[in-house]
Amino acid sequence: xxxxxxxxxxxxxxxxxxxxxxxxxxxxxxxxxxxxxxxxxxxxxxxxxxxxxxxxxxxxxxxxxxxxxxxxxxxxxxxxxxxxxxxxxxxxxxxxxxxxxxxxxxxxxxxxxxxxxxxxxxxxxxxxxxxxxxxxxxxxxxxxxxxxxxxxxxxxxxxxxxxxxxxxxxxxxxxxxxxxxxxxxxxxxxx
Numbered sequence: 001x002x003x004x005x006x007x008x009x010x011x012x013x014x015x016x017x018x019x020x021x022x023x024x025x026x027x028x029x030x031x032x033x034x035x036x037x038x039x040x041x042x043x044x045x046x047x048x049x050x051x052x053x054x055x056x057x058x059x060x061x062x063x064x065x066x067x068x069x070x071x072x073x074x075x076x077x078x079x080x081x082x083x084x085x086x087x088x089x090x091x092x093x094x095x096x097x098x099x100x101x102x103x104x105x106x107x108x109x110x111x112x113x114x115x116x117x118x119x120x121x122x123x124x125x126x127x128x129x130x131x132x133x134x135x136x137x138x139x140x141x142x143x144x145x146x147x148x149x150x151x152x153x154x155x156x157x158x159x160x161x162x163x164x165x166x167x168x169x170x171x172x173x174x175x176x177x178x179x180x181x182x183x184x185x186x187x188x189x190x191x
Contacts, residue, residue: 003101003122003124003159003161004159004160005101007163010117013099014099014100015094016094019069019070019087019164019165019170020087020165021071022071023095024091025072026072026076027072027091027095034051041097045093045116045118046138048089048092049089049127049138052085052089052127053085053128054129055078056074056075056079056085056088057078058079058080058081058128058129058131059084060081060179064079065178066179067080067177067182068080068084069084069173070087072091081179082111082126082127082128083112083169086112089114089127090102098116100114100115101114101163102115102161102165103124103161104158104160105145105156105158106149106155106189106190108188109186109187110166110169110186110188110190112169113126113145125145126145126146129146168187168191169187
């Protein structure tokens with residue numbers, strides 16, 4: 001699949017916004033800790049991915065009713081669904097000047113992940129969190145995502161790389177008082 005930058009300006013994929021608040025002290029503290037142990041940007045990106053995948057629980061898997069959407073809140077509270085975890089990973093990567101996009105799959109509901117830019121190309125990564133049947137890994141040599149869409153079920157990858165969270169996704173997160181409400185209002189498609 002050919003990935004398409006929503007914005008041709010690569011600097012848009014380094015910007016901070018309300019959800020990807022990479023200037024926040026919590027984000028900066030985590031990024032500094034991870035960067036201290038990394039030899040280069042690739043090692044840092046892999047460490048940030050593994051941190052979000054493994055240390056931030058997926059709220060559905062953990063039966064956590066909290067809904068987080070701002071990267072700093074995800075890192076501080078240690079929980080979030082796929083969108084929120086993608087926001088946290090994007091913030092950690094952008095904090096270290098690694099261009100990062102938000103991207104989505106349609107799997108009955110919209111699933112969120114990121115794409116990082118290395119070696120002149122975009123590479124999708126899924127920090128959702130592993131569990132039985134899900135084994136996502138950081139890879140530039142081929143995708144190791146949590147899920148593979150089934151076209152016979154009308155599932156699909158969205159090729160657009162967004163510089164900011166899709167408004168439909170962000171609205172669902174922000175409007176949900178708890179995860180059970182969010183689960184009832186998750187978007188099924190992106191307009």
